[in-house]
Amino acid sequence: MLIGIMSDTHDNLPAISKAIEFFNSENVDLVIHAGDYVAPFVKKEFSKLKAPLRGVFGNNDGEKEGLKNTVGVEDEILELEVDGLRIVVLHGTNEKIVEAFAKSQLYDVVIRGHTHKYEIRERGRSIVLNPGEVCGYVSGVKSVALLDTRKREVKIVNLDTGEPLGFMSI
Template sequence: MKIGILSDSHTRSDYTELVVEHLKEKGAQYLLHAGDLCIEDNLKILQNSKLVYVSVFGNNDNALFSLSQKYKIQKEPYYFKIENVKFKLMHLPFYLTSDSDIVIFGHTHKFECNYINNTLFINPGEVCAREKPLIECVLLEINKNEYIISYYFKDINANNFKKEEFKYER
């Protein structure tokens, strides 16, 4: 299974759309957004992707609370399963405990990926290119015996995404 992961779109719906299309081209079957969507347009992009998606509220998403019935946006930490894999999705990195198979978080605007005590921790970086001139996202491939994390990043002035890959045995 392939899962597209993004975070920290802020007001950059143009970059959010670019990232979602890129992840779909790479075969994403699901989308997970780790918060700070900030504007309804970013939620519309997730919804219009035609992929199964879920997102969580970030610390800058107060204006979106009234839209929680219209879109799949949850309070953090949000626990769920996809094909018997247990996820914890959140924005703020306050609950970084090994109580799920995969823990996804945002907020820091920095890509991270670690496998500790049989738990995979991922921060996909930032979509908004606010802290650095990079648009970032992750494609997570879950196989029977391994996780493959493809970290995609693109300079705001470049045409194509670059990729770094990380693998962990499950």
């Protein structure tokens, strides 16, 4: 399965549109959002996704009921098993909790957002993945990630240039 991963969209509709166009062009099977959509009006852009969207709340998601009802945000933590990979998704506001998930070794992939910095790193047998920020407000780089669960590969892509920013085999 090819999974598109995004975080920290922060109501930036043109950037969200660019991410969705990218995911649709890559024919992803699922899109995961690691939080900070911000407001329910982002549904207009997310409704253009060809793949299902699953996601968690971030610390800037104030209108939680609206986000649950419009884009289907599920909770603060999401667990998935795909092609034998155990995946946990959280926004990552508390670094101690992110590290606890990684240290637990219960998950192959720990997906997080919040820092607005893209990252792929190993923690024991777990991979900690932050796709960076779609909005580009903090780092100036609009980025997303692709996780291929069959090939066991993850890469981070710059949305403006299409260039890879990071790659790792799992």
